[in-house]
Amino acid sequence: MTRHTLPKLYVRGAIPTGGIAIVGSRTPPPDAAQFAYELAARLGVPIVSGLAPGIDAAAHRGALAAGVPTVAFVGYGFGRTDPPEYEELERAIVTAGGAVATLLPPGTAATQESRVQRDALQVEHAAAVVLVCTELTGGAMHTMRFAREQNVARFAVTPPKDEAESEDWAGNLACIADGAKPLPFELDEALVALTRGAGEPERA
Numbered sequence: 681m682t683r684h685t686l687p688k689l690y691v692r693g694a695i696p697t698g699g700i701a702i703v704g705s706r707t708p709p710p711d712a713a714q715f716a717y718e719l720a721a722r723l724g725v726p727i728v729s730g731l732a733p734g735i736d737a738a739a740h741r742g743a744l745a746a747g748v749p750t751v752a753f754v755g756y757g758f759g760r761t762d763p764p765e766y767e768e769l770e771r772a773i774v775t776a777g778g779a780v781a782t783l784l785p786p787g788t789a790a791t792q793e794s795r796v797q798r799d800a801l802q803v804e805h806a807a808a809v810v811l812v813c814t815e816l817t818g819g820a821m822h823t824m825r826f827a828r829e830q831n832v833a834r835f836a837v838t839p840p841k842d843e844a845e846s847e848d849w850a851g852n853l854a855c856i857a858d859g860a861k862p863l864p865f866e867l868d869e870a871l872v873a874l875t876r877g878a879g880e881p882e883r884a
Contacts, residue, residue: 685695686787687783688783689781689782689783690757690758690781690782690783690784690785690786690803691779691780691781692758692774692780692781693751693777693778693779693780694749694773694775694777694778694779695751695766695779695781695805696726696749696751697726697757697808698725698726698807699725699726699727699728699742699749699751699807700723700725700726700727700728700806700807700808700809700810700874701727701728701729701803701805701806701808701809701810701823702716702719702720702729702735702736702756702809702810702812703729703730703736703739703741703799703801703802703809703811703812703814703818703820703823703828704716704734704735704736704809704811704812704813704814704820704862705734705735705815705818705848705851706732706733706734706735706736706818707733707734707813708734708735708738708812708813708814709813709843709846709848709850710779711840712812712813712837712848713734713735713738714736715812715813715831715837715865715867715870716735716738716739716742716813716860717738717739717741717742717745717813717874718741718742718867719739719742719776719810719870719871720738720740720742720743720750720866721742721743721745721746721747721748722746722867722871723748723871723874724747724748724831725748725821726743726748726749726750726751727739727740727743727748727749727750727751727777727808728750728751728753728802728805728806729736729750729751729752729753729802730752730753730754730755730795730798730799730802730823731752731753731754731755731769731770731773732819733781735812735813735820735853736752737766737769739812740752740769740773741769742812743778744772744773744776747776748773749776749778749779750773750776750778751773751778751779751780751781751805751848752770752773752778752779752780752781752788753781753782753798753802753805754770754780754782754798754802755782755784755790755791755794755795755796755797756781756782756784756788756790756794757782757784757785757786757787757788757789758780758786758787759778759785759786759787759804760788760789760790761801762789762790765788766844767872770855781801782798783797783798783801783814785812786835790820790823796819796822799819799820799822799823799826800822800823800826802823802826802833802851803823803826803827803832804830806832807832807833808832808833808834808835808874809823809827809832809833809835810832810836810837810863810874811824811834811835811836811837811851811852811855811860812834812837813837813839813848813851813852813853814848814850815848816847816850816851816854817851818851820851821851821854821855824836824851824855824858824860828858828859828860831834833861834855834859834860834861835861835862835863835873835874836851836853836855836856836860836861836862836863837852837862837863837864837865837870838852838856838862838864838865839853840865841863845875861873869872
């Protein structure tokens with residue numbers, strides 16, 4: 681009989697349950713980053729993300745500002761913060777009662793493969809995934825694919841009317857066409873939609 685060994689998860693802090701993942705581009709438009717920040721601050725549940733620049737960092741900071749636990753699944757080993765300037769944010773997440781977690785041993789540098797593994801971890805620890813804004817080639821598309829495969833509720837923010845044709849939002853439109861629930865680019869309406877639908881698995 682073959683025994684399967686689960687991968688070891690290295691954790692600093694405590695991983696909260698019942699979180700919602702907020703993901704997106706490393707280089708989002710300013711209004712999308714602000715939306716991620718405010719959404720994380722007002723959801724009232726733990727926020728899951730990947731400690732990358734852009735949408736991820738905005739979501740973590742929004743949670744911290746509101747006193748909400750947040751967990752960062754990262755693609756590097758402890759001691760190799762990527763990008764290095766996020767060491768302070770990493771410490772703040774743990775100090776505030778959240779967690780930073782990785783599959784890589786301490787001192788291991790990030791790779792493209794490890795970043796994709798991080799995207800899978802986000803889905804495994806979230807009740808729903810919210811795509812705020814991404815290009816078609818953005819790493820957040822991996823997270824949305826994993827969510828679809830694991831039947832985790834997917835939401836994608838609809839672009840503002842004046843940005844509907846922008847490549848910055850092309851990944852969102854693709855995910856909506858693929859079955860993700862559209863989320864209004866209006867905070868109060870988005871919060872209502874998430875509250876109603878975050879616990880509902882996708883229909884096949």
